[in-house]
Amino acid sequence: NAGVMQNPRHLVRRRGQEARLRCSPMKGHSHVYWYRQLPEEGLKFMVYLQKENIIDESGMPKERFSAEFPKEGPSILRIQQVVRGDSAAYFCASSKTREHEQYFGPGTRLTVT
Amino acid sequence: DAKTTQPPSMDCAEGRAANLPCNHSTISGNEYVYWYRQIHSQGPQYIIHGLKNNETNEMASLIITEDRKSSTLILPHATLRDTAVYYCIVNRMSSGGSNYKLTFGKGTLLTVNP
Numbered sequence: 001n002a003g004v005m006q007n008p009r010h011l012v013r014r015r016g017q018e019a020r021l022r023c024s025p026m027k028g029h030s031h032v033y034w035y036r037q038l039p040e041e042g043l044k045f046m047v048y049l050q051k052e053n054i055i056d057e058s059g060m061p062k063e064r065f066s067a068e069f070p071k072e073g074p075s076i077l078r079i080q081q082v083v084r085g086d087s088a089a090y091f092c093a094s095s096k097t098r099e100h101e102q103y104f105g106p107g108t109r110l111t112v113t
Numbered sequence: 114d115a116k117t118t119q120p121p122s123m124d125c126a127e128g129r130a131a132n133l134p135c136n137h138s139t140i141s142g143n144e145y146v147y148w149y150r151q152i153h154s155q156g157p158q159y160i161i162h163g164l165k166n167n168e169t170n171e172m173a174s175l176i177i178t179e180d181r182k183s184s185t186l187i188l189p190h191a192t193l194r195d196t197a198v199y200y201c202i203v204n205r206m207s208s209g210g211s212n213y214k215l216t217f218g219k220g221t222l223l224t225v226n227p
Binding site: 004006031033035043044045048056059091093095101102103104105106107 | 214215
């Protein structure tokens with residue numbers, strides 16, 4: 001049973017470009033969570049999605065960030081017009097239900113130059 | 114969620130048991146204790162969770178005190194690959210609540226020495 005998959009593992013973008021991060025949950029999991037880990041800091045919750053629905057986006061910056069989890073395909077975290085402060089590790093987690101434990105992917109390390 | 118307190122770092126000899134403490138004196142009745150670890154540059158890995166009874170799985174054992182104000186994660190035979198930051202998290206999500214946001218503090222850096 002494959003775990004949570006994320007790609008790309010490393011992403012380099014210039015300031016002003018767009019970054020698209022993908023997350024495929026574990027088989028049988030329909031709940032997806034995105035977390036961000038800034039350098040030397042702990043993980044911070046960003047958004048919680050269930051198939052085709054955003055349940056809670058309270059941790060998302062108000063501008064430039066969006067997330068989706070379509071009926072078919074992976075969940076996407078999209079960052080428009082990236083700035084240096086967006087450089088971080090972005091982790092996706094999935095769970096069977098919102099009451100079950102979350103399993104994390106390997107992360108995408110975004111570097112903005 | 115209740116606040117947790119963990120020592121910033123610990124050392125353990127390879128092959129010995131690693132006992133990682135966590136204080137959560139303000140834990141409420143429906144909050145579970147979760148343990149995750151993060152090996153350098155990897156995603157957090159779920160280890161174990163429990164409410165009030167001791168729990169054991171293939172990775173570790175979780176001992177929760179009777180008053181639930183503290184707990185200990187036990188790795189019975191630590192290996193070099195167990196070197197990681199270990200996070201103790203108190204959360205209500207397994208109680209059917211809506212608190213699915215995991216809050217990661219600074220955790221304990223466990224270093225397993227050869």
